[in-house]
Amino acid sequence: GNSVTQMEGPVTLSEEAFLTINCTYTATGYPSLFWYVQYPGEGLQLLLKATKADDKGSNKGFEATYRKETTSFHLEKGSVQVSDSAVYFCALGVLSGGYQKVTFGTGTKLQVIP
Amino acid sequence: SQTIHQWPATLVQPVGSPLSLECTVEGTSNPNLYWYRQAAGRGLQLLFYSVGIGQISSEVPQNLSASRPQDRQFILSSKKLLLSDSGFYLCAWGTEDTQYFGPGTRLTVL
Numbered sequence: 540g541n542s543v544t545q546m547e548g549p550v551t552l553s554e555e556a557f558l559t560i561n562c563t564y565t566a567t568g569y570p571s572l573f574w575y576v577q578y579p580g581e582g583l584q585l586l587l588k589a590t591k592a593d594d595k596g597s598n599k600g601f602e603a604t605y606r607k608e609t610t611s612f613h614l615e616k617g618s619v620q621v622s623d624s625a626v627y628f629c630a631l632g633v634l635s636g637g638y639q640k641v642t643f644g645t646g647t648k649l650q651v652i653p
Numbered sequence: 654s655q656t657i658h659q660w661p662a663t664l665v666q667p668v669g670s671p672l673s674l675e676c677t678v679e680g681t682s683n684p685n686l687y688w689y690r691q692a693a694g695r696g697l698q699l700l701f702y703s704v705g706i707g708q709i710s711s712e713v714p715q716n717l718s719a720s721r722p723q724d725r726q727f728i729l730s731s732k733k734l735l736l737s738d739s740g741f742y743l744c745a746w747g748t749e750d751t752q753y754f755g756p757g758t759r760l761t762v763l
Contacts, residue, residue: 571750571751573751580759581756581757582659582743582754582755582756582757583697583743583745583754584754585751585752585753585754588750588751590750628696628697632750632751632752634749637685637704638685638687638702638704638710638747639685639747639748639749639750639751639752640699641699641752643696643697644696645695645696646696
């Protein structure tokens, strides 16, 4: 079956540090890949996505590249801010019988300190 | 633009009581709709999905049920809540290649 593995948290960084959150996946077929962000007490927000190999998704300074050869979709940001503190979920989605079946990682909590 | 609403935002219910959570979507027609549960400190578990009015599929056996009485309305119900039903319930609507989530309902069963 499909699965997503992302690095254990929490990750604690100082403001303006470089961020990498690792994500690898196992899937049959050609999945789309996503990063979602969840702020405390809120729902998930789509941060970025990539739908095919070598695509780069980007949003709000975050980037991730769909690497089929390494089955990875690592999230990066060059300079984090306190407001980036949240839980980040890597996910993959495949079409199955008319709907999109999404498999989520367990989430990585990021804490950015001033 | 599309908007998804959930209510109530928080709910505290005694064991054995009924449950009704509502989700509505604006700005799109015939969306795929999903209910997820997020238990404390864990990932998301898909509970139900719907590809059209009256069409409900369940991913896991449990004492919850779902209904879709209108195109953009999705309801999660239970006749008798269990302690293990506590969690954060998220509704999502989807296109063919992306899902978008609502703000969630925090349910505490005591």
